[in-house]
Amino acid sequence: MLALWPVLAVLFLLNLVCVNAFQFYSPEGFALVRRILLSALPTFEPHTYQMDGVCKVLDKIDLVAVTPTGSGKTGFFFLTIIVMISIAANPSLCLGVTFPKDPAIVVVCPTNSIEQQLEENMAKLGITALMINAESVASARLQKEDLWVKARQGISMLILGPEQLISKGFQDLLKHEAFFDRVCALGVDEIHLLVMWGLAFRKAFSQIGFMRPRFRPGIPMIGLTATLLDDTKVADAVFNMLGVNRGEFYFIRRSNARHDIQLLFRTLYSGIDGLYFPELAWVVKTNDKTIIFGMTISLVFRIKIYLGSLLSPGVNRDLRIRTYHSINWPEENLETLALFRSDPQCQILVATNGLAQGNDIPVVKTVIQVGEPESAEMFVQKPGRARPGVSNPRAIFYISAIRRAKALKIISQSDAENAVDAKKDGAVAMDRSVAEIISARCKPFIQDQLYGNPATDSPCLCHTCRAAPPTPRPIHCCCSGCLPEASEEVYMPAPKQKKAPSDIPQGQRLTKEMKQVGTSRLEEFRLSIWFEASDVDTGLIPITEFLPDITLPGTNLLVIYRRP
Numbered sequence: 001m002l003a004l005w006p007v008l009a010v011l012f013l014l015n016l017v018c019v020n021a022f023q024f025y026s027p028e029g030f031a032l033v034r035r036i037l038l039s040a041l042p043t044f045e046p047h048t049y050q051m052d053g054v055c056k057v058l059d060k061i062d063l064v065a066v067t068p069t070g071s072g073k074t075g076f077f078f079l080t081i082i083v084m085i086s087i088a089a090n091p092s093l094c095l096g097v098t099f100p101k102d103p104a105i106v107v108v109c110p111t112n113s114i115e116q117q118l119e120e121n122m123a124k125l126g127i128t129a130l131m132i133n134a135e136s137v138a139s140a141r142l143q144k145e146d147l148w149v150k151a152r153q154g155i156s157m158l159i160l161g162p163e164q165l166i167s168k169g170f171q172d173l174l175k176h177e178a179f180f181d182r183v184c185a186l187g188v189d190e191i192h193l194l195v196m197w198g199l200a201f202r203k204a205f206s207q208i209g210f211m212r213p214r215f216r217p218g219i220p221m222i223g224l225t226a227t228l229l230d231d232t233k234v235a236d237a238v239f240n241m242l243g244v245n246r247g248e249f250y251f252i253r254r255s256n257a258r259h260d261i262q263l264l265f266r267t268l269y270s271g272i273d274g275l276y277f278p279e280l281a282w283v284v285k286t287n288d289k290t291i292i293f294g295m296t297i298s299l300v301f302r303i304k305i306y307l308g309s310l311l312s313p314g315v316n317r318d319l320r321i322r323t324y325h326s327i328n329w330p331e332e333n334l335e336t337l338a339l340f341r342s343d344p345q346c347q348i349l350v351a352t353n354g355l356a357q358g359n360d361i362p363v364v365k366t367v368i369q370v371g372e373p374e375s376a377e378m379f380v381q382k383p384g385r386a387r388p389g390v391s392n393p394r395a396i397f398y399i400s401a402i403r404r405a406k407a408l409k410i411i412s413q414s415d416a417e418n419a420v421d422a423k424k425d426g427a428v429a430m431d432r433s434v435a436e437i438i439s440a441r442c443k444p445f446i447q448d449q450l451y452g453n454p455a456t457d458s459p460c461l462c463h464t465c466r467a468a469p470p471t472p473r474p475i476h477c478c479c480s481g482c483l484p485e486a487s488e489e490v491y492m493p494a495p496k497q498k499k500a501p502s503d504i505p506q507g508q509r510l511t512k513e514m515k516q517v518g519t520s521r522l523e524e525f526r527l528s529i530w531f532e533a534s535d536v537d538t539g540l541i542p543i544t545e546f547l548p549d550i551t552l553p554g555t556n557l558l559v560i561y562r563r564p
C-alpha cells in the first residue's frame with residue numbers, strides 16, 4: 001500500500017492542475033483579455049460577442065461566427081493573435097498558459113481585395129501581417145524576394161488565398177519546424193463560399209478542410225461569415241468543408257439583418273443583353289457613392305458605357321465611373337478601390353461578384369443589382385457593401401417581369417417539376433431560395449426565415465454600441481414590398497407604339513434563311529476584326545464588344561446577303 005502513495009500523489013497533483021487550469025471563458029478570463037486588449041489597443045473596445053468568441057478560441061475551442069456585414073468579424077482574428085502575442089511576451093500575465101515565443105495565425109481569404117484590405121488594416125493595428133497570393137508571389141519574385149521564406153518568422157498573421165494551400169511554397173513552409181511550431185490558430189473568412197465556390201469554379205476552396213490536419217493537433221479553427229443559411233444540409237456541408245464537427249465548436253449566430261438598409265425591388269424593362277439601361281440614368285444625377293453589380297463582365301462593360309454616355313462634356317468618365325472585375329489587372333482593381341474610397345469625383349463603381357464579399361468601403365450609400373441575386377447569400381452580401389454609419393443606405397434590385405413570373409412558378413412547383421422545366425426552357429437557373437425572396441412581399445421577413453435570424457440579439461455592452469446602438473427592427477417595414485415607392489427615380493417606359501406595317505412588298509422581304517446567311521457573314525466579319533486588332537490595346541476585350549450581338553439584327557442584312 002505504501003508503494004502506491006507516490007502514484008496517488010502524482011494523480012492528485014495532475015487532477016488539481018486540471019481542475020485549476022485557467023479558463024479564458026470565465027469572469028477572470030474576460031477581465032484578463034480585456035486588460036490585454038486595452039493595453040494593446042487603447043482606443044479600441046471589442047464587442048461583447050467578440051470577447052465571447054475570442055475567449056473560446058483561447059481555450060482551444062473551434063469558433064463559427066455568423067454576424068451581420070459591417071459588424072467587425074475580422075476582429076475575431078486580430079484580437080485572438082494580440083492576446084497570444086501579449087502572453088507569449090509576458091508569461092506572468094497568465095501563469096499556466098503558454099504560447100510559442102512568436103505566435104502566428106494563418107487566415108484564408110477568398111479574394112485578393114479582402115486579403116489586401118486585411119493586411120493594410122493589420123498594419124494600422126501594429127500587427128505584422130503578410131499576404132501571399134499568386135500576384136504577391138510574382139511581384140516579390142521580381143524583387144528577388146521569397147515570401148514563403150519571409151513567412152517563417154516574425155509574421156503574426158499569414159494571409160493566404162485558397163489556391164496557395166496546394167502550392168509547393170506552402171508545403172515547404174509547413175516543413176519548416178520553427179513556423180510549424182508557432183502556428184496557434186487557423187482562420188477562414190466568408191465560409192459560405194466553401195460550398196458556393198468550392199463545388200463550382202474554385203476547387204481550391206475544397207482544400208481548406210484538409211488544411212487543419214497538416215498543423216499541430218489542438219489548434220483552434222475560426223470560421224466567419226454573415227450568410228450561413230438556416231438549412232441543416234447547407235450548414236453541415238460548410239462545417240464539413242471547414243473541418244469542424246457540429247456540437248464540438250462554439251457557435252455565435254446573430255441576426256444578419258441590416259435594418260439600416262432599405263431594400264427596394266424595381267422592374268427591369270431593358271434587356272439584360274442590351275446596350276441601354278434608362279432605369280439607371282438617375283444614378284449619374286446624384287453624388288452618392290454607388291456600387292452597381294452586373295452578373296457578367298460584358299454587362300459591367302455595357303453599363304459603364306451607357307452611364308458614361310450620359311455625362312456632360314468635360315467630365316472625366318474614367319474617374320467618375322470605374323469598373324472592378326477579373327479581366328482588370330489586380331493593380332488596377334486595387335487602384336479603383338482606393339480612388340472610390342478617397343476621391344469624391346469617383347462616384348460609381350460597376351463590378352462583378354468579386355466585390356460582393358467582405359470589402360469594407362465606408363463611403364457606399366447605394367448598392368444596385370441589375371438582375372436577380374444569384375443566391376440567397378448574395379441577397380445579403382451585396383446590400384452589405386453599404387456600410388453602417390452612412391445616412392439612409394439602400395439596396396436596389398432591378399428584376400424583369402419575366403424573372404418575377406419565373407420565381408412565382410418555382411415556388412408553386414416541386415423541386416422535381418422545376419428540374420424538368422429547367423431542362424426544357426434552357427433559361428438561367430433560379431434557386432428556390434432566390435425565388436422565395438423575389439416573390440415575398442416583405443423582404444426582411446423572408447431573410448429572417450432563410451437565415452434563422454433571432455428576433456432579438458443579446459445586447460452588446462461595449463461603449464460604441466451603448467452610445468450608438470445598431471438600428472433596431474422598425475415597427476413598420478420600409479422595404480418596397482411593404483411601402484411601395486413614390487420616387488422620381490423609378491423608371492416607367494413610354495407606352496409601346498403600334499408597329500407600322502412594312503412598306504416592303506411581301507415577295508421582297510428577307511426570308512429566315514437569308515437572315516441566317518447575313519448574320520453568319522457579319523459574325524465572320526467580326527471575327528476578322530477581332531483577330532486583326534492590337535493585342536496590346538484590345539487583347540482583353542471580349543469579341544462581342546467589337547460588334548455586339550444586339551447590333552447584328554439592326555444591320556442591313558439584305559446588303560450583306562447580296563454581297564458576292
